[in-house]
Amino acid sequence: MMVNLNETAALLLNNDNFLLLCHISPDGDTVGSATALARGLVSKGKKVKILCGDKFTSEYSFMFDGLEMSEEEPRFIVAVDVADPKLLGAQYKKEYGGRVDLCIDHHSTNVIYAAKTCLEPNSASAAEIIYLLLEEMGVEITPEIAGCLYTGVSTDTGCFRFSNTTVRTFQIAAKLAEYGADYYNINQSFFETKTKTYAALERLALEGMRFYFDGRCAVICVTRSMYDETGSNEAETTKLANLPRQVEGVKVGVLMRELEDGSFKCSLRTHGEIDASLIAAKLGGGGHVGAAACTIEADKDKSTELILKAIEPEICDEDSALK
Amino acid sequence: MMVNLNETAALLLNNDNFLLLCHISPDGDTVGSATALARGLVSKGKKVKILCGDKFTSEYSFMFDGLEMSEEEPRFIVAVDVADPKLLGAQYKKEYGGRVDLCIDHHSTNVIYAAKTCLEPNSASAAEIIYLLLEEMGVEITPEIAGCLYTGVSTDTGCFRFSNTTVRTFQIAAKLAEYGADYYNINQSFFETKTKTYAALERLALEGMRFYFDGRCAVICVTRSMYDETGSNEAETTKLANLPRQVEGVKVGVLMRELEDGSFKCSLRTHGEIDASLIAAKLGGGGHVGAAACTIEADKDKSTELILKAIEPEICDEDSALK
Numbered sequence: 001m002m003v004n005l006n007e008t009a010a011l012l013l014n015n016d017n018f019l020l021l022c023h024i025s026p027d028g029d030t031v032g033s034a035t036a037l038a039r040g041l042v043s044k045g046k047k048v049k050i051l052c053g054d055k056f057t058s059e060y061s062f063m064f065d066g067l068e069m070s071e072e073e074p075r076f077i078v079a080v081d082v083a084d085p086k087l088l089g090a091q092y093k094k095e096y097g098g099r100v101d102l103c104i105d106h107h108s109t110n111v112i113y114a115a116k117t118c119l120e121p122n123s124a125s126a127a128e129i130i131y132l133l134l135e136e137m138g139v140e141i142t143p144e145i146a147g148c149l150y151t152g153v154s155t156d157t158g159c160f161r162f163s164n165t166t167v168r169t170f171q172i173a174a175k176l177a178e179y180g181a182d183y184y185n186i187n188q189s190f191f192e193t194k195t196k197t198y199a200a201l202e203r204l205a206l207e208g209m210r211f212y213f214d215g216r217c218a219v220i221c222v223t224r225s226m227y228d229e230t231g232s233n234e235a236e237t238t239k240l241a242n243l244p245r246q247v248e249g250v251k252v253g254v255l256m257r258e259l260e261d262g263s264f265k266c267s268l269r270t271h272g273e274i275d276a277s278l279i280a281a282k283l284g285g286g287g288h289v290g291a292a293a294c295t296i297e298a299d300k301d302k303s304t305e306l307i308l309k310a311i312e313p314e315i316c317d318e319d320s321a322l323k
Numbered sequence: 324m325m326v327n328l329n330e331t332a333a334l335l336l337n338n339d340n341f342l343l344l345c346h347i348s349p350d351g352d353t354v355g356s357a358t359a360l361a362r363g364l365v366s367k368g369k370k371v372k373i374l375c376g377d378k379f380t381s382e383y384s385f386m387f388d389g390l391e392m393s394e395e396e397p398r399f400i401v402a403v404d405v406a407d408p409k410l411l412g413a414q415y416k417k418e419y420g421g422r423v424d425l426c427i428d429h430h431s432t433n434v435i436y437a438a439k440t441c442l443e444p445n446s447a448s449a450a451e452i453i454y455l456l457l458e459e460m461g462v463e464i465t466p467e468i469a470g471c472l473y474t475g476v477s478t479d480t481g482c483f484r485f486s487n488t489t490v491r492t493f494q495i496a497a498k499l500a501e502y503g504a505d506y507y508n509i510n511q512s513f514f515e516t517k518t519k520t521y522a523a524l525e526r527l528a529l530e531g532m533r534f535y536f537d538g539r540c541a542v543i544c545v546t547r548s549m550y551d552e553t554g555s556n557e558a559e560t561t562k563l564a565n566l567p568r569q570v571e572g573v574k575v576g577v578l579m580r581e582l583e584d585g586s587f588k589c590s591l592r593t594h595g596e597i598d599a600s601l602i603a604a605k606l607g608g609g610g611h612v613g614a615a616a617c618t619i620e621a622d623k624d625k626s627t628e629l630i631l632k633a634i635e636p637e638i639c640d641e642d643s644a645l646k
Contacts, residue, residue: 159482160496161510170497170506173483177493187484188594195571199529206526248518271511
């Protein structure tokens with residue numbers, strides 16, 4: 001059943017002992033949304049626990065500062081920014097996937113698996129929905145809550161640069177700044193800081209960038225051996241995803257990264273004229289118009305071939321549309 | 324004489340045949356501020372002309388679309404975002420430097436050379452001041468004006484990431500988005516697009532990055548020969564300035580670029596704890612706390628030595644302050 005903001009607020013206010021679930025490969029939006037919602041619920045006297053199928057890396061730890069986790073058996077399960085139960089990870093999918101009471105999400109590809117779903121596919125981030133929800137619930141937006149939400153709002157829009165950014169995104173960002181979000185340090189941490197090992201990985205990846213379809217598609221590929229060479233690791237690769245699209249003339253940017261089992265995760269970025277989620281969907285993945293991903297169970301050459309094959313008709317369609 | 328916003332608005336409304344002057348090496352703020360002000364004045368029935376000591380590059384041309392330039396002899400001269408008459412360039416400094424009627428600026432280093440100065444050193448950009456000024460003047464903010472102003476607001480804050488970004492910056496950005504600024508394409512153009520030649524220059528410059536003072540200072544150096552090697556050019560180097568500071572642990576990032584006469588322009592970037600303008604001032608330059616520049620008339624080795632010498636006490640001061 002689909003629920004609106006008002007109904008979602010009532011649901012949350014009328015329940016207790018919450019379990020909030022984040023998606024695996026946690027990003028600023030799933031963590032920022034869950035921690036902001038948790039803080040809001042705690043301020044209303046509720047008990048809350050947050051779980052994620054993957055470990056939270058240290059850059060997210062500030063969002064948990066002073067947030068007490070409940071030890072109680074959860075009685076109301078909320079998935080935040082999770083479009084599909086498989087994104088809970090194998091363990092939590094098995095444990096909770098079939099009994100999510102409420103899903104709050106902004107992915108148009110949401111498979112509607114929860115008992116109740118609050119979905120706003122035009123929202124740039126789940127954090128924007130959580131902001132409106134907390135206002136609806138009468139939660140006082142503290143600087144800490146504002147910081148968690150700002151993290152979601154800014155990271156899911158690439159600091160207001162992605163095509164999903166709306167007027168409302170700017171309005172909410174301004175509100176969060178007014179409420180005391182530490183936007184400077186958050187921006188520094190997520191957008192303006194590179195570890196030395198990441199800087200080395202980035203250089204190596206850029207050296208290997210390849211162009212296809214008359215320069216309209218750029219692909220960079222990160223193999224496991226590049227982690228050894230640079231001292232970098234898989235968690236650091238996400239920031240690479242936006243780089244291929246930055247090159248002038250590129251309509252579809254692709255980051256391919258080799259997973260532990262030898263398969264390749266492909267992250268797609270477009271300027272919005274080409275639907276990245278449509279390309280990803282052909283290979284069993286999903287996402288948004290400007291940013292999507294899929295995993296291909298094949299070696300590097302075969303994976304490259306398959307992703308280019310999925311991209312080709314979209315780039316050619318655009319080409320003929322322009323004529 | 325210092326004037327406030329209200330007095331500045333009155334001055335502008337009571338004069339005509341304006342000449343608006345931008346600073347050399349024009350950036351998004353000086354051009355965005357001048358074109359927005361020009362459009363506002365034209366909407367009030369005034370005649371306006373804009374001049375700059377350097378040519379405007381193509382990325383700025385959209386701001387001039389549909390803006391008619393007056394051929395009349397200027398009768399009221401306004402310098403926008405120009406802290407010092409020498410930043411008008413040799414010709415215009417000589418021609419207009421001594422008879423600027425009004426200077427609208429946000430540089431704390433402004434040398435107060437105009438008959439009247441409207442200075443707000445805490446403003447992240449001149450464009451923020453122009454926005455408030457246009458509101459004060461009762462100008463209707465069209466999407467075109469909003470786009471010019473958004474360009475200034477976003478470029479002078481590195482898309483809201485620099486330490487000069489305030490709550491007001493976000494509020495004004497939200498207003499400009501509401502007024503129809505084409506923020507997506509502006510952000511793409513200024514922050515998310517690299518020419519292939521720039522991408523090559525960036526790779527080369529990053530390969531040569533050197534660290535000093537226990538990794539707290541990072542320096543990249545662009546020599547004239549690197550332009551030949553990559554097909555890039557001097558205008559493309561400005562984007563490099565932020566890269567050294569991005570490396571974890573770096574407090575002062577430096578871009579040194581060789582000018583045509585063999586001297587080196589040093590662009591400094593800090594996170595705001597260290598005052599970049601103070602370092603630049605030691606070598607005859609200036610700027611803001613987080614971003615400043617100076618030119619050193621010496622070869623690469625000597626210039627490096629001098630800039631490091633200027634940086635050392637600031638980094639050491641900070642070090643002892645931390646103890």
